[in-house]
Amino acid sequence: MNIVLVDDEAQIRRWLEILLNQTGLGVQLIANCSNGKEALEVCRTREIDVVITDIKMPVMDGIALIRSLKAERPSIVSFILSSYSEFHYASEAIKAGAYDYLLKAEITPDDLRQALLKAQEAIDKERMRQREVFSLKSELNGNQYALRSLFFRDLLRGAAVQAAEFEEKMRMFRIPLRGKHLMMMVLRSDEHGEVKERAKISEPELLESAVINIIDETLRVETDSGCCFVAEENTYVALYNYGDWGEKSLRETTLRHAHRISGYLLELLGLSVSVGISLPAMKLTSLAEQFEEARLALSHKQFYARRSIAWYVDEDKGAGGGPERRQHQLDHLSELLDRDEFDRIVPYLRLVMEEVGQTMAWREKELKAFCIEAVFLLQRTVRRLKAAAGLDDVRQQEAERPHEVIASLPTFEHVNEWLLARAVQAMEEAHAFQHPYSEAIRKVCDYVKANYAAGVSLQEAADYVHLNRNYLSELFKKETGISFNDFLTQVRIEKVKELIVEGKTPIGQLCEKVGYPDGSYLSKVFKKVTGMTPLEFKRKKG
Structure with a gap:
């Protein structure tokens, strides 16, 4: 005392x-x-x-x-x-x-x-006595908020209500709200799993009541109308009447209201929220549509982890990116896989996802659909290689259900990590089944492909894999069916073909690009392998 x-x-x-x-x-x-x-x-x-x-x-x-x-x-x-x-x-x-x-x-x-x-x-x-009064007031407020939320949730599900009935409900709930000229905001906490730890009020029911009370008071001060109610878990709806303003004024005032509400929630409750804003509506029958608009705008921002205020018309214009472009990217991925260019797969997918993450060009469903298609292409390639090696596993195919996994991923970051991890895993399997050669021979093949223009020799390749020159020569022919020099020639000639088709390198300079001493020798080797000279090959392809 x-x-x-x-x-x-x-x-x-x-x-x-x-x-x-x-x-x-x-x-x-x-x-x-x-x-x-x-x-x-x-x-x-x-x-x-x-x-x-x-x-x-x-x-x-x-x-x-x-x-x-x-x-x-x-x-x-x-x-x-x-x-x-x-x-x-x-x-x-x-x-x-x-x-x-x-x-x-x-x-x-x-x-x-x-x-x-x-x-x-x-x-x-x-x-x-004071505690009992406070408890009673809290219980009464909680009951009123619950009844209010039930009424408005029915409207969001499309329930019909007459204007007179709506007005009577608003009087009963003591809510200053008319049934026309309506604006809607949908609010959701940014760290739903960490709300209890971060918020100043840890009890969920008390926190919910505090959020509703703060939004109610802010709307009535800012707009002389409106109320807040709980639409679903961790999702609040702020509904109020707008005045006879032009589009620019309506946008500016609505954004100001949203910023003040989110600011008060952070200051008073320690609660960080993002806000999705619908288009304005003239009548009550548009509430369900407004809710979907605001929720879509909010979900798009939160999926890309952009904590902010999102206006539906902005998201509607910005989202998409065109189905043709997504299909083109899938077609290119399929071509790379069909050509067994496995080293290019992960960098290509990483580039695509970086672009999407920066521009937020795709909606969540569009991105996840693209990722599922990409994973199916990866799985198809691995199955093709396994089948060629006689290792096709039907049970593993049945166990792969990427659409079930990706549906549970909440953000772009999770989806991105999941796709790239699947791509890395698939390409590791593809490399393992691409060549039925030993590790040493695979390394030699890769070494030749990387150094053919420098005139790589059998001795240099043997030194690279730490093997005896003669042993490597015998092992190489045993596993590949051709000699080391024939493989080197094959790589060089394929590169010459590629350069000719590309059309950027003059015929006279091809020898320098692939490691031959002069054009005459290149022409002789090229004709021996293909049955025609480089010039004849160019005319045929042209």
Whole structure:
């Protein structure tokens, strides 16, 4: 129990302090004040339970102090110190709000102890009453919010309601909202799984009520109308009437309202939210459509982890990217796979996803559909290679259900990681089944393909894989069916063909590109392998 003593005589204050210590109650003396003004300042800044004050004092007397405390801090219990000659003052003090009076001449430690125990009982009863009132108000508000949400959720599902019935419901719920000229916002917390840890209110029901209350108050201050209700878990709807504004003014005021609501929720509750805004509607029958518009705009932003305010018309114009472009990208991926250019697959998909992540050009469903198609192409290639190696596994094919996995991924980042991980895994399998050669021979083949223009020799290849030259020569022919030099020639001639078809390199410079000493020798080797000279090959292809 925190106590303040008030008397203009220091000797009386010291005597009262001694009596307090002798009560054995373990009370806390917060301040000794010489007049009512000093005591009032202490009570304004500290948590005080009891004030024991004299009546006659300079600056502010005890009765004026009690009246001020009754007006500003009614929970404080006040005792008046009086004498027999001042009894009429004590009576006036009790009328002003004093709890009881104590006779200076007769007060003992036990008298003071009994008075303080009685005061503590009164304080406890008042605190219990306040808790019960608060609990009752919270329950009533919670019931009202629940009924409100049920009514509006029915409207969002398309339930019909007459204008007169709607007006009657609004009067019953005490909501200042008309059934026309409606704007809707859908709000959702940015870290749903971490809301309890981040928000200042951890109890879900109390947090929900606080969110509704803050949005209600903000709408009524900003728009003189509107209310908030819970549409579904972690999703709130703010609904209000807009004025007779032009499109630009409506957009500016709506965005201002959304920013203020999100700002208040963050400041007061520690709750970070994103907001989706619908198009304006003239009548109640458009509520379901407005809800889908606002939710679509919000979901698009949140899917790409862009915490902000999204206007439906912006998302409607920005989303898409064209089905033709997505199909072109899938066709290109299929071509790379069909040509067994597996080293280009993951970089290509990473490039596509980086572009989508930056532009947010595809809606969530469009992106996930693209990823499923891409994974099917990857799976088809792996199955083709396994079948060629006699290792086709039907049970594994049946176990692969990417559409079920991707449907549960909540954000672009999750989808991106999932697709690239599947691509890496598929290409590792593809490389493993692409060549039925040993690791050493695969490395030699890759080494030749990377260094053919430099005139790579069998000895250099043997040194690269740490094998004896003669052993490598025998092993290479055994596994590939051709000699090392024939393979080198094959790689060079295929590159020459590619350059000729490409058409950017003159015939006379082809030899330099592939490691032959001169054009005459290239022409001789090319004709031996293909049956025609490079020029004849060019004319045929042209």
